[in-house]
Amino acid sequence: xxxxxxxxxxxxxxxxxxxxxxxxxxxxxxxxxxxxxxxxxxxxxxxxxxxxxxxxxxxxxxxxxxxxxxxxxxxxxxxxxxxxxxxxxxxxxxxxxxxxxxxxxxxxxxxxxxxxxxxxxxxxxxxxxxxxxxxxxxxxxxxxxxxxxxxxxxxxxxxxxxxxxxxxxxxxxxxxxxxxxxxxxxxxxxxxxxxxxxxxxxxxxxxxxxxxxxxxxxxxxxxxxxxxxxxxxx
Numbered sequence: 001x002x003x004x005x006x007x008x009x010x011x012x013x014x015x016x017x018x019x020x021x022x023x024x025x026x027x028x029x030x031x032x033x034x035x036x037x038x039x040x041x042x043x044x045x046x047x048x049x050x051x052x053x054x055x056x057x058x059x060x061x062x063x064x065x066x067x068x069x070x071x072x073x074x075x076x077x078x079x080x081x082x083x084x085x086x087x088x089x090x091x092x093x094x095x096x097x098x099x100x101x102x103x104x105x106x107x108x109x110x111x112x113x114x115x116x117x118x119x120x121x122x123x124x125x126x127x128x129x130x131x132x133x134x135x136x137x138x139x140x141x142x143x144x145x146x147x148x149x150x151x152x153x154x155x156x157x158x159x160x161x162x163x164x165x166x167x168x169x170x171x172x173x174x175x176x177x178x179x180x181x182x183x184x185x186x187x188x189x190x191x192x193x194x195x196x197x198x199x200x201x202x203x204x205x206x207x208x209x210x211x212x213x214x215x216x217x218x219x220x221x222x223x224x225x226x227x228x229x230x231x232x233x234x
Contacts, residue, residue: 013051018058020045022164025064025075036065036073063165083166084216090162091212093155094147099205101149102195109145110196116142117188124182132174135181139174142188146195173219180218187211 021041024030036056038049045052056073059065063082067073120138124130140163147159174181191207 014054017052017055032077034075087216095205095208097147097150097155099201113145177218
């Protein structure tokens with residue numbers, strides 16, 4: 001095997017390990033604080049620890065994993081400060097992307113977004129109770145329909161990087177503040193109304209920022225019920 005072929009095979013294995021670990025963090029099979037034993041993962045995947053170590057480094061860069069010398073790798077704990085910073089960043093970049101995307105969204109895109117939001121509304125009060133995981137999956141699908149129409153591909157990359165950074169926290173948000181789920185559905189309706197009537201870009205951008213800020217406000221009010229929560233003007 002040539003040096004280039006060896007490098008390609010190594011890269012493929014590290015990406016396979018990266019996806020394998022990341023999927024288990026996203027579906028909460030590997031919960032916050034879970035210890036990631038490189039040798040065990042390597043054995044499970046049938047590879048050496050080298051590509052697994054590279055995958056861990058990539059996940060650490062994304063904020064999903066922490067690594068300490070002589071301690072090892074663990075799934076990142078829920079860091080309120082990091083969550084707040086990422087949500088504020090997402091409020092800004094996703095709002096800008098949706099405002100840019102609005103003129104390019106086709107009737108079929110808006111119809112699909114309405115259908116997803118209607119499905120979100122339907123599962124708010126199911127017979128077996130509210131499922132925050134199912135709601136979060138649909139919520140991300142709704143947002144993706146809008147921001148992925150943005151003509152600025154770099155903005156899309158930044159948004160999806162922030163979604164990934166928050167990946168190990170998403171399910172917990174609506175579990176903590178289930179009432180916020182109902183408000184989110186109503187805000188989705190209002191946002192789609194703005195886009196459909198071709199509202200000015202600044203109105204759409206402001207609505208998206210307020211929508212994101214509302215989720216962060218709800219979470220911080222829940223975790224600090226005795227303290228007034230002040231968010232920066234988004």
